[in-house]
Amino acid sequence: MLFNSPEFLFGFLPIVLFGFFLLNRSSRRWAILWLALASIFFYGWWDWRFLGVLLASMAGNFAAGRALGRGQGGRPFLACAVAGNLAVLGGFKYAGFAVANWNLASGMALPLPGVVLPIGISFFTFQQIAYLVDAFRGEAREYDFAQYCLFVTFFPQLIAGPIVHHKEMLPQFARKARRRFRASDLAVGGTIFALGLFKKVILADSLALYASPVFQAARTGGALTLAEAWTGALSYTLQIYFDFSGYSDMAIGGARLFGIRLPVNFASPYKAASMVDFWRRWHMTLSRFLRDYLYLPLGGNRLGTTRRYLNLLLVMILGGLWHGANWTFVAWGLLHGLYLCLNHAWRAGKRILGWKRRGGPVARAIAWMTTFLAVVVAWVLFRAETMGEALAMLRAMTGFDGLSLPASLVGRLGQLEPWLVAHGLSFTGLFPNVRGFWPAAPLAVALGLLIALGLPNTQELMRRYRPTLEPAGKARIAWRATPAWGTVTAVVAVVALLGLSRVSEFLYFQF
Numbered sequence: 001m002l003f004n005s006p007e008f009l010f011g012f013l014p015i016v017l018f019g020f021f022l023l024n025r026s027s028r029r030w031a032i033l034w035l036a037l038a039s040i041f042f043y044g045w046w047d048w049r050f051l052g053v054l055l056a057s058m059a060g061n062f063a064a065g066r067a068l069g070r071g072q073g074g075r076p077f078l079a080c081a082v083a084g085n086l087a088v089l090g091g092f093k094y095a096g097f098a099v100a101n102w103n104l105a106s107g108m109a110l111p112l113p114g115v116v117l118p119i120g121i122s123f124f125t126f127q128q129i130a131y132l133v134d135a136f137r138g139e140a141r142e143y144d145f146a147q148y149c150l151f152v153t154f155f156p157q158l159i160a161g162p163i164v165h166h167k168e169m170l171p172q173f174a175r176k177a178r179r180r181f182r183a184s185d186l187a188v189g190g191t192i193f194a195l196g197l198f199k200k201v202i203l204a205d206s207l208a209l210y211a212s213p214v215f216q217a218a219r220t221g222g223a224l225t226l227a228e229a230w231t232g233a234l235s236y237t238l239q240i241y242f243d244f245s246g247y248s249d250m251a252i253g254g255a256r257l258f259g260i261r262l263p264v265n266f267a268s269p270y271k272a273a274s275m276v277d278f279w280r281r282w283h284m285t286l287s288r289f290l291r292d293y294l295y296l297p298l299g300g301n302r303l304g305t306t307r308r309y310l311n312l313l314l315v316m317i318l319g320g321l322w323h324g325a326n327w328t329f330v331a332w333g334l335l336h337g338l339y340l341c342l343n344h345a346w347r348a349g350k351r352i353l354g355w356k357r358r359g360g361p362v363a364r365a366i367a368w369m370t371t372f373l374a375v376v377v378a379w380v381l382f383r384a385e386t387m388g389e390a391l392a393m394l395r396a397m398t399g400f401d402g403l404s405l406p407a408s409l410v411g412r413l414g415q416l417e418p419w420l421v422a423h424g425l426s427f428t429g430l431f432p433n434v435r436g437f438w439p440a441a442p443l444a445v446a447l448g449l450l451i452a453l454g455l456p457n458t459q460e461l462m463r464r465y466r467p468t469l470e471p472a473g474k475a476r477i478a479w480r481a482t483p484a485w486g487t488v489t490a491v492v493a494v495v496a497l498l499g500l501s502r503v504s505e506f507l508y509f510q511f
Contacts, residue, residue, distance in 0.1 A: 001042055001045040001046070002505060002506070003193075003196075003197070003200075003247070003250045003254070003506075004197060004200055004201055004250075004500060004504075006500070007045075009497075012038075012042065013254070013257075016034075016035070016038040016155075017257055017258070019034050019038070020034055020035055020038075020258055021181045028175075029146070032146050032147060032150055032173055033146045035150055035154070035258070036146055036149040036150040036153060038155065039149075039150065039153035039154055039155040039158060040054070040055075040149070040153055042153075042155040042158065043119075043120070043153060043155070043158060043159075046119050047116075047118075047119075050118040050119070053088070053092075053118050053121070054118070054124065054152075054153070057085070057088065057124065057125070057128065057152075058128075058148065058149055058152050058153070060081075060084070061081070061085070061128040061131065061132060061152075062145055062148045064077070064081040064132055064135075065131055065132055065135040065140065065148075066135075066142060068081070068132060068135040068136045069135040069138070069140055069141070069142060075136070078132060078133070078136045081132050082129055082132060082133070085125050085128060085129050085132075086125075086129075088121075088125070089121060089122065089125045091115070092115055092116075092117050092118060092121055093117055093121065093122070093324075093325055094321075094325045095113045095115055096112050096113055096115060096325065097325030097326070099111075099112050099113060100112060119159055120158055120159040120160065122322060123157075123158070123159065123160060123161050123163055124152050124153075124158065126163050126286075126289055126322075127151075127152060127163055127164060128152060129293065130163070130165060130166075130289060130292075130293055131151075131165075131166050133293055134165070134166060134167070139167065140166050140167070143166075143170050143173075143174065147170055147173045147174055148170070150169075150173050151164070151166055151169050151170050151173065154169065154255070154260070155254075156250070156251040156252075156254035156255040156260075156262065157251045157255065157262055159506075160244075160247055160251075160506060160508040161248075161251070161265060161283070161285055161286070161508070162248070162251065162262050162263050162264075162265040162284075162285040163285040163286055163288075163289050164262065164263060164285065165263075168262075168263060168469055169260070172259075172260050172261070173260075182259060184465065184481070185256055185257060185258070185259050186257060187481055187486075188253075188256055188462060188465045188467060189253045189254065189255070189256030189257035189258075190253065190257065190489070190493075191253070191462065191479060191485075191489045192249050192250075192252055192253030192256060192458055192462060192467055193249065193250050193253030193254055193257070194253075194489055194492050194493035194496060195246075195249050195253075195458050195461075195492060196245070196246040196247065196248070196249025196250035196251075196252075196253060196458070197246065197250060197493070197496040197497075198246070198492045198493075198495065198496040199242040199243075199245055199246030199249065200242065200243060200246035200247065200250070200496075200506065201246075201496045201499040201500060202495060202496060202499050203238075203242040203246070203448060203451070204238075204239050204240075204241075204242035204243035204246060205499075205502075205504055206444060207235045207236070207238050207239040207242065207444055207445075207448060208235075208239050208504070210231060210232065210235040210437065210440070210441040210444060210445075211232050211233075211235035211236035211239050211383070213232075213437075214228055214229065214231065214232025214233075214235070214393075215232060215236070215383055215384060215385075215389065215393065218232075218384070218389045218392040218393045218396070219384070219385060219386065219388075219389040219392075221392075223401060224392070224393070224396040224401065225396070225404040226396060226397070226399050226401075226404060227404075228396070229393055229396035229397040230397055231437075231441045231442060231445060232393070233376055233377075233379065233380050233393065233397060234376060234445045234449075235441060235444065235445055236379055236380075236383045237375065237376050237379050238444075238445060238448035238449065238452065239507075240379065240382075240383075240507055241269075241270060241448070241452055242448065242452075243506055243507045243508075244266060244283070244506070244507065244508055245266050245457070245458075246506075247506045247508060248265045248266040249266075249458050251265075252264075252265075252458075252467055252468055253467075256467060261466070261467070261468055261469045262468060262469065263284070263285055263468060263469045263470060264284060264459055264468040264469070264470050264472070265283060265284050265285050266281070266282070266283070266284065266457070267280075267281040267284065267457060267459065267473075268281060268452070268456075268457045268460075269281035269282035269375075270372060270375070270449075270452045270453060271368075271452075271453060272368075272371055273364055273367040273368045273371055274343050274367060274371055275336070275339040275340050275342075275343045275371060275374065276340060276343050276344070276347075277371075278371060278375060279336075279340070286319065286322075290315050290318075290319050291315075294315050294318065295311055295312070295315045298311045298314065298315070299311060305348075308344070309341045309344070309345075312337050312340050312341055312344070313334065313337035313338070313341065314337075315337070316333045316334065316336045316337030316340065317330060317333045317334050317337060318333070319333050319336075320332045320333020320334065320336070321333060323382070326385070327387055328381050328382065328384050328385070328386065328387060328390055329381075329382065331381045331387065331390070332378055332381040332382045335377075335378050335381060336378055339374055339378070377394070377397075380393045380394055380397070455477075456475030456476070456477055457472075457475075459472035459473075460472050460473050460474065460475035460478075461475060461477060461478065461479050462478075462479050463475070463478060464478055464479070464480065465479075465481075
């Protein structure tokens with residue numbers, strides 16, 4: 001069941017919300033149980049056969065967490081419990097990848113396992129591993145099984161995050177306050193949800209129309225022009241931005257309808273002027289998990305510079321592999337690991353040279369542009385289905401396939417056209433009229449960049465009402481519970497609903 005589907009918007013969500021507040025007035029425990037059962041139903045809607053995997057995972061981890069919290073088993077038991085979670089994840093997600101690569105390396109022809117990936121398994125597995133580690137450290141108190149089930153399955157963040165900590169969620173589920181329905185939660189949560197739905201349906205899905213055919217052409221051997229390759233790469237860069245930002249908004253807004261705050265997961269990452277800052281803004285709860293449960297246990301930056309860089313590379317490679325069983329994800333993670341190493345080396349070099357002053361506007365603009373272009377190049381690897389497809393895109397983007405402009409520009413450049421031809425540019429292209437590719441695609445990219453870079457993010461816009469667990473930054477525009485803002489919210493919601501001509505999955509549902 002997708003957040004952007006009629007079944008969810010007009011059936012599941014209203015029924016669950018009404019039942020929760022009806023039960024919550026008399027019994028918090030029954031309200032929690034209702035929400036947990038509804039979340040399990042939400043998960044089972046995709047494929048009821050995977051309910052056994054989810055329920056077994058919860059039961060096993062709950063029992064292991066209780067034992068670890070009571071000091072039973074110690075570190076060996078924790079290692080076994082974590083290994084069990086990773087074995088289940090690996091069996092479903094990486095078995096086919098491992099067999100295919102073994103066949104390629106050995107020349108054998110072992111049959112590929114026909115395993116279907118349970119949706120959301122990467123997210124609920126990481127979430128429960130964090131719980132086990134915290135229980136071992138004595139940082140997790142005991143909760144009843146219904147509360148734990150809701151912690152794992154809470155439907156706004158079950159499928160694609162945020163990856164939450166028990167200490168963030170379980171106390172909110174356990175508290176007895178807020179037994180009554182609050183109009184402010186409905187207004188704030190509904191507004192955030194509407195903004196997320198608009199980002200997904202109107203922005204992300206529209207940009208997909210220009211990204212998908214370009215990557216498809218690269219995969220099938222089409223000769224892309226420089227302009228087409230960059231337009232496709234930038235379209236996907238903005239598609240995944242609005243897709244994931246939209247999902248994060250809908251998760252946060254959907255949780256707030258029930259009076260629950262989730263951690264912020266997305267904070268204008270394309271405004272970052274360094275790769276370190278980018279990873280403090282993109283998929284923030286995954287970055288937090290990788291830092292707290294992988295990078296720091298490996299030694300972090302405490303064991304010297306060389307070890308620090310090796311840790312960064314390993315963590316980012318594993319982070320890339322977490323996204324999917326494909327060498328393109330490994331390459332994406334490795335590239336981001338190299339980016340982070342270079343970023344830290346640059347900062348260290350500045351300290352050695354005594355460069356303490358911040359650069360001026362020109363230096364900051366160069367830093368932002370360098371960061372953004374590095375992110376765009378990495379997204380090509382992330383989006384491509386094969387390394388050959390990624391390399392074909394990158395070749396076209398760097399001009400190695402020839403410097404050519406779209407054929408649709410012939411006759412539109414005046415005296416500039418013969419000058420360009422004389423200097424080696426040609427006018428070809430695969431997309432002269434595909435879905436109005438020119439000039440619609442560049443205009444869509446320009447609009448997307450304007451929104452991503454020029455407007456406040458949702459948390460900043462809603463900061464007066466503390467939409468997430470963390471405080472939001474300041475912005476010139478701030479939403480208020482006024483008739484004017486209510487009208488704007490209603491228009492955004494109606495436009496998004498009218499755009500539901502087709503229901504498309506969120507990109508992070510694939511991971």
